[in-house]
Amino acid sequence: MANRQAAILLSVACGLACMACQPLTAAVLSDDVLKAASRYPALKMIQPDGLPVRLAQENWDKARNSVVVNPEWKTWLESRRKNLDQWMARPRDHAEWVAGWGFDLIDPVTGALVKWNVDMPEPGNIGGQPEKFRQAWYSWNRSYNIGQIVEAARIYKVTGNRSYAEWAASQLDFYSSNYSKWSLRTWNGKARMMGQSLDEATSIISMIEATRLISDAVDKQRVGQWHQKLFMPVVANLREVDLGVNNIALWHAIAVALVGYQFNNSALVIEAFDGPKGIRTLLDKGLTADDIWYEGTFAYNAYVVTALTPLFIQGSLYGDAERLKPLMIKAQNLILAPMQFRFDDGNLPTPGDAMAHLRAIDLGLHASVYRVLPTRIGVIEAQRVKSWDTLVDPAEMPTSKIEPLSAVVSANFEAIRMAVLKSEPWQIFVHYGQVTQFHAQAEATSYELYVGMEPVSKDQGTVAYGSDLHANYFRRGIAHNVPLVNGEGQVGWAPGEVIRFDASANLLSVAQPGYRPDATVVRTYEIKDNVFDDRVSIGLLPSISEPQRLGMLFNTECKIEFSPGSLGATTKVDLPATKGFGYWKDISAFLPAKEWTVVLNCHENKFALKAIGPLGHTLYVASVPATPIPARRQAIYLETKGHDAFFEFKIEPIYAAQ
Numbered sequence: 001m002a003n004r005q006a007a008i009l010l011s012v013a014c015g016l017a018c019m020a021c022q023p024l025t026a027a028v029l030s031d032d033v034l035k036a037a038s039r040y041p042a043l044k045m046i047q048p049d050g051l052p053v054r055l056a057q058e059n060w061d062k063a064r065n066s067v068v069v070n071p072e073w074k075t076w077l078e079s080r081r082k083n084l085d086q087w088m089a090r091p092r093d094h095a096e097w098v099a100g101w102g103f104d105l106i107d108p109v110t111g112a113l114v115k116w117n118v119d120m121p122e123p124g125n126i127g128g129q130p131e132k133f134r135q136a137w138y139s140w141n142r143s144y145n146i147g148q149i150v151e152a153a154r155i156y157k158v159t160g161n162r163s164y165a166e167w168a169a170s171q172l173d174f175y176s177s178n179y180s181k182w183s184l185r186t187w188n189g190k191a192r193m194m195g196q197s198l199d200e201a202t203s204i205i206s207m208i209e210a211t212r213l214i215s216d217a218v219d220k221q222r223v224g225q226w227h228q229k230l231f232m233p234v235v236a237n238l239r240e241v242d243l244g245v246n247n248i249a250l251w252h253a254i255a256v257a258l259v260g261y262q263f264n265n266s267a268l269v270i271e272a273f274d275g276p277k278g279i280r281t282l283l284d285k286g287l288t289a290d291d292i293w294y295e296g297t298f299a300y301n302a303y304v305v306t307a308l309t310p311l312f313i314q315g316s317l318y319g320d321a322e323r324l325k326p327l328m329i330k331a332q333n334l335i336l337a338p339m340q341f342r343f344d345d346g347n348l349p350t351p352g353d354a355m356a357h358l359r360a361i362d363l364g365l366h367a368s369v370y371r372v373l374p375t376r377i378g379v380i381e382a383q384r385v386k387s388w389d390t391l392v393d394p395a396e397m398p399t400s401k402i403e404p405l406s407a408v409v410s411a412n413f414e415a416i417r418m419a420v421l422k423s424e425p426w427q428i429f430v431h432y433g434q435v436t437q438f439h440a441q442a443e444a445t446s447y448e449l450y451v452g453m454e455p456v457s458k459d460q461g462t463v464a465y466g467s468d469l470h471a472n473y474f475r476r477g478i479a480h481n482v483p484l485v486n487g488e489g490q491v492g493w494a495p496g497e498v499i500r501f502d503a504s505a506n507l508l509s510v511a512q513p514g515y516r517p518d519a520t521v522v523r524t525y526e527i528k529d530n531v532f533d534d535r536v537s538i539g540l541l542p543s544i545s546e547p548q549r550l551g552m553l554f555n556t557e558c559k560i561e562f563s564p565g566s567l568g569a570t571t572k573v574d575l576p577a578t579k580g581f582g583y584w585k586d587i588s589a590f591l592p593a594k595e596w597t598v599v600l601n602c603h604e605n606k607f608a609l610k611a612i613g614p615l616g617h618t619l620y621v622a623s624v625p626a627t628p629i630p631a632r633r634q635a636i637y638l639e640t641k642g643h644d645a646f647f648e649f650k651i652e653p654i655y656a657a658q
Contacts, residue, residue, distance in 0.1 A: 538645045
């Protein structure tokens with residue numbers, strides 16, 4: 001399992017007594033939940049109660065002993081203390097700083113997200129676009145400072161050194177004193193301390209953890225000021241926001257629940273779980289029957305689990321586990337379900353506007369959730385690493401040998417509008433529709449294609465949301481293997497329709513009647529006799545009287561090769577005047593025959609791409625953007641003018657590299 005990733009550092013709850021409010025009656029697990037618990041059994045670890053999820057524990061006495069008697073733990077702690085001491089040495093946040101949106105920390109030359117670090121100086125005080133950059137820097141700096149509050153609280157808890165508790169408390173004093181003074185931002189929720197409500201929700205989760213850990217070292221009146229001037233005003237803002245069903249709303253509800261736990265507010269806890277914007281409602285609506293978070297990217301499966309894990313840990317310690325167990329079972333499946341889509345190289349497809357190419361087995365994610373959502377992989381990884389989690393709740397669960405993962409097979413995941421066609425050595429992932437507007441890109445009917453370990457065409461994902469390349473290229477049709485009308489792809493989002501799916505024949509046929517306000521699309525994908533066949537029909541609506549520019553895209557990781565003259569006469573480049581085509585370079589244009597062939601020279605193999613287009617169509621070959629910036633790849637674009645068009649691509653091996 002290559003590409004080992006660092007484990008996500010989660011909030012760790014301290015062992016306080018159960019909250020004064022009475023928990024709900026112990027939940028009886030429904031048949032649906034029990035069925036969910038039985039799915040993906042190979043990696044789950046059944047606990048003494050017969051369920052695959054675990055109640056978090058916490059033992060600070062054992063942690064204190066470990067950092068004294070165990071040299072490795074002692075070294076680990078000293079390293080963290082040194083880093084924190086350097087951070088605490090001078091003031092790191094200021095009341096006059098107005099935090100913006102972290103994704104605006106964009107390099108103006110490359111369009112890439114600048115990676116903030118503790119040594120990055122504050123940007124200069126200048127206006128215009130750079131002002132967004134400076135406010136983004138404030139956001140990253142403030143978020144890091146809030147993370148260090150938790151770090152200081154934990155170090156106090158394990159060392160007993162009250163100076164760390166006092167520094168953490170002084171920071172909470174700062175944020176509670178200034179919260180009402182910062183202006184209210186409403187562009188994405190309601191927020192004052194941060195640029196958007198999502199960042200305030202994640203910040204509050206950390207701050208609540210710090211409050212919990214230092215409560216025995218701080219005067220109750222001081223904690224009351226945090227409650228009155230910081231936590232409840234943030235909660236009030238979060239409760240007033242209605243963003244629909246998405247990951248942000250879930251973070252909001254979790255933050256509200258944790259504030260309710262900490263301050264013994266049973267009404268707040270019940271609202272956070274069972275209100276109309278509560279955690280149960282969001283999970284019931286947001287989790288599809290395919291165990292995929294309905295925003296349609298596998299990255300958000302992981303992000304939702306990351307949001308829920310602090311809730312599960314602290315809920316366990318509060319004795320509220322029965323309320324949480326059904327949700328824990330569902331969350332565990334979010335980690336495991338994407339493995340059904342994995343390619344032979346261990347990578348996942350990249351549907352939606354994900355900003356990273358993910359591994360099917362994310363070691364960091366598995367290790368970060370072992371306390372509540374244990375998997376065999378996660379426990380083994382947690383036994384290898386040192387973290388606050390493994391210090392206070394060691395991964396001492398026995399593990400058996402990890403069995404091979406179930407084979408990837410042809411399947412239609414209708415609830416999330418995705419499909420896999422698998423016929424060795426071919427694998428095609430198809431994203432034929434969307435079930436929500438959140439994080440949808442103009443990519444309906446697009447696909448990713450592998451031959452064994454060889455990626456022939458991959459979805460590049462996207463770049464930082466604040467980058468022009470995100471808005472004008474990667475989230476648009478031009479970055480995907482999709483039909484275009486006048487240079488533009490899908491408008492809005494739509495589930496699409498499955499006309500036919502035959503796993504035994506490795507055939508999928510789909511329709512997008514609402515692909516655009518002016519056009520419909522029907523598309524068939526098939527693997528037969530070691531050939532991948534892609535057939536696309538575009539039709540204008542009857543109300544469109546004038547012929548339009550109808551085209552088809554194919555983006556590839558391979559080098560496109562052809563003999564001089566084999567694609568017909570060259571012609572002038574006359575691409576549609578849309579923003580996306582402005583990022584293309586080294587463009588060649590040809591007037592080919594109805595049928596033509598190019599070679600895809602990949603790293604390990606060569607393939608013949610045989611195309612059929614309308615008589616008189618134009619063929620463009622170009623260098624196009626890829627990720628990470630400034631990477632490039634190549635693309636083919638076919639275009640004709642009319643009321644309807646049919647395109648067909650056949651890809652077959654020429655020979656395998658020896």
